[in-house]
Amino acid sequence: MTEVFLSLQGETSRAGLPTVFVRLSGCPLRCRWCDTTYSFQSGEAVPLTTLLARVAEYGVPTVCVTGGEPLAQKNCLPLLAALCDAGYSVSLETSGALDVSRVDPRVSRIVDIKAPESGEEARNRWENLVHLTPRDEIKFVLANRADYEWACEVIRARKLTQVCPILFSPVQGELSPTQLADWILADRLPVRMQVQLHKILWGSTPGK
Template sequence: MLYITEIYKSLQGESTWSGLACIFIRLSGCNLRCSWCDTEYSFTSGDKLSIDNILDRVEQLNCDLVEVTGGEPLAQDKVGELVQKLLDLGKTVLVETGGHMDINLVSKESIRIMDIKCPASKMSHKNDLKNIAKLTPKDEVKFVIQNKEDFLWAEKTIREYKLEKKCTVIMSTVFGLMDREELAGLILQSGLNIRMQIQLHKLIWSEDTKGV
């Protein structure tokens, strides 16, 4: 059994998979409290569902790309089993995690999209940087940037751990708190081989709209 806040189909709004139709399975609960979190409603809400119930709902939505997200999905014991069963169904599975729990709790056949929390999130002390050694080339690392200080911290981390050589590295702004043009300029000036992303779903729909 897993606690689930919502299951829905929308366009993937982040990562290198942005723009594709995707089923989202949002698990409830999170053991971080990022200052800019946009899914606080998932902290305490949710229904207890069996893995078979979840898979039935996924099949009804008829899409081969599935993202397991949260909250913090790795905080629930059965998430590894859910991910494996989705893979067994032939799904491409993205797992979005805060980066403070062991990413090997889910199969390396999934695509782990791992946040590394910057200082403005007030959760950077929770980063488990041992996860970097567990990344595969198909995984992705994401930095959410609120200000120039966050960018400089992220740049230092990327260079220190040679993240560009390990997997795709992505940066995005905290929506509404940092100018996207400013981040674009900082990335260009740095010479880093990384991808800037914009939360596509927040440009299509209102940033407060759920289920998209």
């Protein structure tokens, strides 16, 4: 585990909700714009009971398990199940490169689809799409117009609007949020535009 902290959820349909974040260590991907590289090597081994106790100290009902890539750790699955058993509303942020089929069905899976500019397009595990339900969400992080058009084609070809809600995020410092919003409106695209609320409030401070 890298860290446990309380913040406002900055993304997804849960944006703005007070949330306990459990950040697990390690990730097999190296997306070009990753903002949590400090989680790649750091961390400590923590017993499940200790971790659950840390989460409970914050006294909020919403928990997000993130990384790095949390599914890279085999004990992520029992952690997710234990959080659900404890009565939390749980979401999982995953790169989309690893199998999501064994994640507890009570968990809302936020699955990235890596666009070309990420440098990790080849790691997309397309088989994950058949396991998603309306309680899950698909996220595209986009750096430019080419990424946007690629994402639009993926949505069309794979009929993703029939699967679950879709999120579009601009890469901070590379694609203007206003520009992305204009493209979405011009194309009448049925996606949720999002910015990283936590960065607007606190910048890039770790643990926020």
